[in-house]
Amino acid sequence: MPCGSWHRVTVLGASSSEGMLAAMSIEASTSSAVFLAFVEQVLLPLLRRDKPGAVVVMDNLSAHKRADILAAFESARIRVRLLPRYSPDLSLIEPGWAKLKEILRTMEARTVDAFNEELGPALKAITAIDAKAWFKLCGYPNLN
Numbered sequence: 001m002p003c004g005s006w007h008r009v010t011v012l013g014a015s016s017s018e019g020m021l022a023a024m025s026i027e028a029s030t031s032s033a034v035f036l037a038f039v040e041q042v043l044l045p046l047l048r049r050d051k052p053g054a055v056v057v058m059d060n061l062s063a064h065k066r067a068d069i070l071a072a073f074e075s076a077r078i079r080v081r082l083l084p085r086y087s088p089d090l091s092l093i094e095p096g097w098a099k100l101k102e103i104l105r106t107m108e109a110r111t112v113d114a115f116n117e118e119l120g121p122a123l124k125a126i127t128a129i130d131a132k133a134w135f136k137l138c139g140y141p142n143l144n
Contacts, residue, residue, distance in 0.1 A: 007112050011100070011119065012038040014056070015093045019131050020100075020123045022046050027112055032063045039069055044076045055079045059091055095134040096126050 010030050013023035024042045026034055047054050056073060058064040060082045073080045083090050103122040109115040135141075 009112055009115055010034070011097075012042075013093065013096070013123070014043050015096045015126070015131055015134075016051070017131050017135055018128045019126045020096060021051075023119070023123050025116055025119055030063065032066050032069065035063045036066070036069050036072065039072050044072060044078065047078055048076055052077070055081055057081045057083060057092065059083055060085050060087075090138050092131075092134050092138050092140070095137065096130070099126055099130065 007027055008029060009025055009027055011023060011025045012030065012035065014021045022038075022043050024038045028034060043056075047056075056078055058080060063069075065082065070080060088094055100122055103125055104115070104118060107118040107122070109118045
C-alpha cells in the first residue's frame with residue numbers, strides 16, 4: 001500500500017474463521033525472503049501455540065512454493081494446501097484485504113508510523129462474522 005510520500009508498506013497476513021490471525025507490515029515489497037520471515041517469525045509461532053494441526057491454504061504464488069518456505073511449515077507439522085492457479089474466488093484472505101484497505105483509506109495515514117498505528121485497529125475490525133461469511137463465499141465447508 002502506498003503511504004504518504006510514496007513509501008511502500010506491505011502487509012502480510014493470515015486469516016482464520018475467527019478473523020485476522022496474524023499480520024506483519026514491512027516497508028518493502030514482498031519477496032520470498034520477506035514471506036519466509038513472516039512465516040518463521042510471525043505465523044508459525046502463533047500456529048504452534050494456538051492452532052496445532054492447522055492447515056494453511058495459500059495462493060499458488062512462486063514465493064509461497066519455495067522449498068525453504070514449505071520446509072518451514074513441514075518442520076512445524078503444519079499442512080499446506082495451495083490453491084489452483086488463477087483462483088482468487090477461492091482465496092479467503094482477498095475479502096479481508098479489501099475490507100482492510102477500505103478502513104485504512106478512511107484513516108488517511110500519511111506517514112509509515114501513522115499507518116502502522118492505524119493497522120492494528122483496522123485488522124481488529126475484521127471480525128469472526130466477516131471471516132465466516134468469507135469462508136462461505138469462497139465455498140469452504142460450514143464452520144461451527
